[in-house]
Amino acid sequence: MNREEAQQRARALVAKMTVEEKASQLKFDAEAIPRLGIPAYNWWNEALHGVARAGTATVFPQAIGLAAAFDTEMMKEIGSVIATEGRAKYNENQKYGDRDIYKGLTFWAPNVNIFRDPRWGRGHETYGEDPYLTSRLAVPFIQGLQSDGEYMKTAACAKHFAVHSGPEAKRHFFNAEASKKDMEETYLPAFEACVKEGKVEAVMGAYNRTNGEPCCASEELMNHYLRGKWKFQGHYVSDCWAIRDFHENHKVTDRPEESVKKALEAGCDLNCGCTYEKILNAYREGIIDEKYITESCVRLFTTRFLLGMFNETEYDKISYLEVESKEHLELAEQAATESMVLLKNDGILPLKKEEIHTIGIIGPNANSRNSLIGNYHGTSSEYVTVLEGMKQAAGDQIRVLYSEGCHLWKDTIEHLAAPGQPDRLAEAQAVAEYSDVVLLVVGLDETLEGEEGDTGNSDASGDKKDLEFPEPQKKLMDQILECKKPVILVNMTGSAMNLSVAEEKAAAIIQAWYPGARGGKAVSDIIFGEKSPSGKLPVTFYKDTSDIPDFEDYSMKNRTYRYYTGEPLYPFGYGLTYGKCVVNSVTAEKVYGQEKEFKGVKLFIETENQKNTETDDVLQVYIKDLDTEYAVLNPTLAAFKRIHLNGNVSGKTEIFVDKRAFTSVDENGNRKITGKNFKLYAGFSQPDARSEVLTGIKCKEILCQI
DSSP states (O other): OOHHHHHHHHHHHHTTSOHHHHHHTSBSEEOOBGGGTBOOEEOOBBOSSSSBSSSBOOOOOOHHHHHHTTOHHHHHHHHHHHHHHHHHHHHHHHHTTOOOTTOSSBBOOOBOOOOOSTTOTTGGGSOOSOHHHHHHHHHHHHHHHHOSSSSOSSBOEEEEESSOOOOGGGTTTOEEOOOHHHIIIIISHHHHHHHHTTOOSEEEEOSSEETTEEGGGOIIIIIIIIIIITOOOSEEEEOTTTTHHIIIIIOSSSSHHHHHHHHHHHTOOBBSSSGGGGHHHHHHHTSSOHHHHHHHHHHHHHHHHHTTTTSOOTTTTOOGGGTTOHHHHHHHHHHHHHHOEEEEESSOOSOOGGGOSEEEEESTTTTOSHHHHOSSOOBOSOOOOHHHHHHHHHTTTSEEEEEOOSOSSSSOSSTTSOTTSOTTHHHHHHHHHTOSEEEEEEEOOTTTSSSTTOSTTGGGTTSOSSSOOOHHHHHHHHHHTTSSSOEEEEEEOSSOOOOHHHHHHOSEEEEOOSOOTTHHHHHHHHHTTSSOOOOOOSSOBOSOSTTSOOTTOOOOTTOHHHHOOSOOSBOTTOOBOSSOEEEEEEEEEEEEOGGGOEEEEEEEEEEEEOSSSOEEEEEEEEEEESSOTTSOSSOEEEEEEEEEEOTTOEEEEEEEEEGGGGOEEOTTOOEEOOOSEEEEEEESSOSSHHHHHHHSOOOEEEEEEO
16 A cells, blocks of 8 residues: 555545544544544563564564665565564454553654764664664664555654753653754764655654754754655654653643643654643634644554555565564574674683583673663563573583672672672682683663663763773772783673773783673674684774763763764774785776766675684675765764675775765755765775774775766
């Protein structure tokens, strides 16, 4: 069903409704209208990295881990799997009359906000700090969720529009101020791609104000950009209880009825929250015209018709047996493996089983299910922690010793233990002493970095105060890294941490993110060399926060790899493999369309794996405008491709750099091609000095005139 037909059917149905009935459909928990054959529908469902909060589902790595894979094809597959499982669960819920929250077909994902500051608690829900990478991953994910069948398989939602990345503690009253240049250069491109390329069905407005306007009633964001320049045709939903913030926190209105008027007239169709319960009050007072209620209702029913809710569809017979199917679990395992980022390796990895008798596994995240799943997660029928994955891989050949080492963040594990010193530290030291090699598994989980209101970090309301590990973990790390045994540190976080001590003293470091319900197997596969690591950092790992701007400053100056002037600990785009992949040569061919319109540049890249170990790696192309004053400070990601290279072989890869990469943005937010001379860099990392030091490899560069 095309949108025009769906709109016609929606208008015809809505025309039969009373104003009271129309108003009842603009809340997330829309009521049934039995006389018109309309069942109740709850719009709120989640699918950030698997069907969430609705029982059993395949639990993929958290979004930031998926970003580290730099794999566009896999993102579409994951979106499709989530949609299949969502349909399977929806079909059964319908059959048994369950129309509750988290049971519908409208998924409020992906989160395409830019992870501009490493302290933001919700950053792990995103695809990282780069707008190009974010857009390239979000578009296929949306396409997978929505499909290209006669009906939409599920409806995706790009959130949180548009300038939103903390602080969590202030989100209900905060005003994010961003220049026109930063808006066009950083904060808006991923949303634009979701709308124009991904054809995303819904967009969710953020809690905060942007440049003075509440994001759920912003003329600039919603009508100038979204429905104006980008021609968005879908529906707009508020973040949950965000419209209530208009009168309670932002103070842009005085009472709920005025908030209803402001949001509806701006085009916010659906209210996650309770304020739209006051629509009829506003209507009866005469402060809101019925046409706005009608238009929003039509948009919402257009989505429902596109989903085939009032027809038989090709998805009605998707079986519940699709949930956690063998193929789906294999894809989740692939995603977890591709997400692992090897940050350091002095040669100890991969471990050779025949040379090891005893492995010590230490740390609060070693046997933690919470560290596997991130937030906005489903429930797995089986979990494989790092400890469990290592024990399975070690088999009977290798003795595995284990100590929790310390609590994730409390002084002690046992309530009656003496304060001040982790009460498992002595045990951890003993495990290290009796081991040939130590796996130290540290990090956070959703209770320490997450959304406002999460339980474990209430003082900072979900955000991190800095990049330091909780004090008990720091004490544990200090002791174990001095144990005179080789230590492999596995960090399970959704964001950058200060790994400076580990960089100095650990034999190897793996950034494992929150790798999904069975992610422990992927960790063990990497450690024992069953698979080569191939993930890349989608965010910069800074040494600390001393030289990055204040958290509340939304200017991009000195933020992210594109504007940072300092030396990072680990740069965006960095990650080692067990191979040694290099670029030997690059040639370029300009591509023109009709009437000699410049379309971009095709690069022909010769690659080589100089080691005997086959591996995936991520070929990356960066661009620098050499002419214009408006160019981004540092070379920026312009194209990438995940490739596979067998050991000691060369290969050829074609990669296209779109003309948009050659544009720059002036201070008024105007984007166009200004320069004529560009430098393109091709390699398996960024072309920065720190990446060159860490990898020992320099990117190939080529001058390009257009």
